[in-house]
Amino acid sequence: MIDVKLLREKPELFYSSCEARGFGKDLLDKFFILDRKWRELLKQVNDLKHEKNELSMRISRMVKEGKDVAPVKEDVVKTSALIESNEAELKIVEAERDQILKQIPNLIDESVPICKGDENNPFMKFNGMASVYGEDVEAFLKATNGVGKYNVIDYRPMSHVDLQEKLGLVDLETAGRVAGSRFYYLKGRLFKLELALINYGVDFLSDRGFNVVEPPLMMNYESMSKATDMETFRESLYKIEGEDLYLISTSEHPIAAMISNEILAPQDLPLRIAGFSPCFRKEAGAHGKDTKGIFRVHNFNKVEQFIFCEPEKSRDFHEELLRNSEQLIQSLGLSYRVINFCSGELSVLNSKKYDIEAWFPSQGRFREVVSASNNTDYQARSLNIRYRTSDGHKFVHTLNSTALATTRILVAIMENFQNREGTEIKVPEPLVPYAGFDTISS
RNA sequence: GCGGGGAUGGCCCAGUGGUACGGCGGCAGCCUGCUAAGCUGUUUCUCUUCGAGAGCGAGGGUUCGAAUCCCUCUCCCCGCGCCA
Numbered sequence: 001m002i003d004v005k006l007l008r009e010k011p012e013l014f015y016s017s018c019e020a021r022g023f024g025k026d027l028l029d030k031f032f033i034l035d036r037k038w039r040e041l042l043k044q045v046n047d048l049k050h051e052k053n054e055l056s057m058r059i060s061r062m063v064k065e066g067k068d069v070a071p072v073k074e075d076v077v078k079t080s081a082l083i084e085s086n087e088a089e090l091k092i093v094e095a096e097r098d099q100i101l102k103q104i105p106n107l108i109d110e111s112v113p114i115c116k117g118d119e120n121n122p123f124m125k126f127n128g129m130a131s132v133y134g135e136d137v138e139a140f141l142k143a144t145n146g147v148g149k150y151n152v153i154d155y156r157p158m159s160h161v162d163l164q165e166k167l168g169l170v171d172l173e174t175a176g177r178v179a180g181s182r183f184y185y186l187k188g189r190l191f192k193l194e195l196a197l198i199n200y201g202v203d204f205l206s207d208r209g210f211n212v213v214e215p216p217l218m219m220n221y222e223s224m225s226k227a228t229d230m231e232t233f234r235e236s237l238y239k240i241e242g243e244d245l246y247l248i249s250t251s252e253h254p255i256a257a258m259i260s261n262e263i264l265a266p267q268d269l270p271l272r273i274a275g276f277s278p279c280f281r282k283e284a285g286a287h288g289k290d291t292k293g294i295f296r297v298h299n300f301n302k303v304e305q306f307i308f309c310e311p312e313k314s315r316d317f318h319e320e321l322l323r324n325s326e327q328l329i330q331s332l333g334l335s336y337r338v339i340n341f342c343s344g345e346l347s348v349l350n351s352k353k354y355d356i357e358a359w360f361p362s363q364g365r366f367r368e369v370v371s372a373s374n375n376t377d378y379q380a381r382s383l384n385i386r387y388r389t390s391d392g393h394k395f396v397h398t399l400n401s402t403a404l405a406t407t408r409i410l411v412a413i414m415e416n417f418q419n420r421e422g423t424e425i426k427v428p429e430p431l432v433p434y435a436g437f438d439t440i441s442s
Numbered sequence: 443g444c445g446g447g448g449a450u451g452g453c454c455c456a457g458u459g460g461u462a463c464g465g466c467g468g469c470a471g472c473c474u475g476c477u478a479a480g481c482u483g484u485u486u487c488u489c490u491u492c493g494a495g496a497g498c499g500a501g502g503g504u505u506c507g508a509a510u511c512c513c514u515c516u517c518c519c520c521g522c523g524c525c526a
Contacts, residue, residue, distance in 0.1 A: 038489095039489065039490095042488080042489055042495085043489065043490085043494090043495095045495080046488095046489070046490095046494055046495045046496090047494080047495090049494085049495060049496085050493095050494055050495070052506085052507090053461080053494095053495090053507090055506070055507095056460080056461080056506055056507045057460080057461075057507085058506095059460085059506050059507070060460045060461080060506090060507075061460090063460080063506095064460090069506070070506095072506070073506045074506090075506085076506045076507080077506075079506095080506085262452090263452055263486095264452095265452080265468085388452070388468065388469090389469095390468090390469055390470085391469095392469095392485090393452090393486080
């Protein structure tokens with residue numbers, strides 16, 4: 001949720017932020033109408049309650065003095081009736097106003113480019129040495145502003161879909177029968193490689209000051225709605241039938257909610273948490289996209305980074321999260337580019353977001369493997385996560401970033417490190433000690 | 443699932459129908475060679491010019507008035523049962 005006081009004080013900030021996101025100004029206009037009415041009603045109700053409290057106290061004194069309180073009681077009853085009707089109206093207006101308020105998006109950071117469309121997300125940097133099939137060179141260079149480094153290869157590597165089929169590493173057909181599309185059985189060494197990735201990611205973050213947790217995989221409506229936004233609710237989340245429970249779509253949400261309604265001591269900050277969990281997503285808006293293989297699936301595993309920090313420092317910590325994620329991707333030998341999200345593509349919670357997109361030579365393009373967001377105080381305000389300062393209690397800033405989303409990284413490994421014949425996959429060096437093998441073959 | 447106990451401000455804790463006690467911690471000030479101690483004030487949210495309202499796990503109810511009485515629910519602790 002945004003800061004209502006700031007909205008009242010500096011509405012122009014929100015009008016320009018909403019405009020940059022491509023939201024109309026209707027939402028804000030509606031808010032101000034309702035808020036004005038709400039404040040009027042609140043004043044009325046509070047004044048009436050004051051009156052009632054005074055009368056009650058008078059009764060208290062009169063009882064002690066042994067006087068007849070019946071007439072005063074009648075006054076209180078009348079006042080109470082008035083309060084009841086005014087308060088009912090207040091609650092209606094308040095609910096309407098809050099409904100609007102929840103939809104007002106976070107203020108965007110100054111450094112966010114004003115644009116729209118995923119394809120326009122500006123390129124930030126490239127790292128690595130990509131293997132690029134001849135006819136993809138042009139697209140590769142365009143995607144990296146001409147600065148991407150690459151080796152031209154004279155064959156197109158197999159897609160992970162074909163490769164995993166050929167090497168017997170994934171069983172999609174059985175998963176389709178047992179569960180449905182976008183499910184999978186990971187088998188043998190590919191499964192062990194996933195465990196290696198998880199352990200590697202957890203150790204990596206643990207070494208960098210993150211406390212590691214495995215969160216609950218389900219959340220109730222109240223916590224979930226505060227940790228996320230309606231878009232996620234509508235498009236991503238699975239609900240458990242007959243229970244007030246939703247499967248998490250990322251450990252970001254239960255980690256964020258971990259310290260809801262708490263007031264942290266300043267020395268607790270920054271609080272770095274790394275979580276590991278399966279993630280469940282409906283992918284309702286993705287019909288027809290990545291329908292084969294394990295690139296886009298209904299459940300996958302993910303190591304996630306999360307930071308709670310002081311507001312002034314969140315920009316720096318956003319860079320730290322990106323740096324950690326980059327180092328992980330680099331260490332696996334993958335080449336990638338970083339993009340800065342367009343104002344028009346940010347989620348309601350985001351103030352700023354970077355994506356890391358790895359190069360997939362078989363597809364001839366960069367695909368998202370990491371998403372690093374600064375949600376500033378938006379999530380913290382909804383979840384009521386504050387810290388103590390000499391100037392009162394303030395909301396922390398929250399940030400999150402993918403460390404390793406296992407299925408996507410496995411796809412990247414399969415598509416980047418297969419041999420020319422498509423009979424063997426080389427295991428990235430840092431994973432070898434975790435996996436206990438250095439190649440995967442049939 | 444059954445029985446018993448519990449939830450009060452950042453933390454601890456008192457409070458059996460008359461408008462939340464005290465301590466610790468935090469912050470500010472005073473005092474003091476320095477530190478510590480001591481003293482004073484302050485400490486949540488909302489609307490505000492003053493000021494007021496709300497707040498005792500959540501939601502209802504009774505009452506002129508509820509932390510207190512009644513109902514429903516949630517979570518935690520102890521015991522029993524079941525169980526990977």
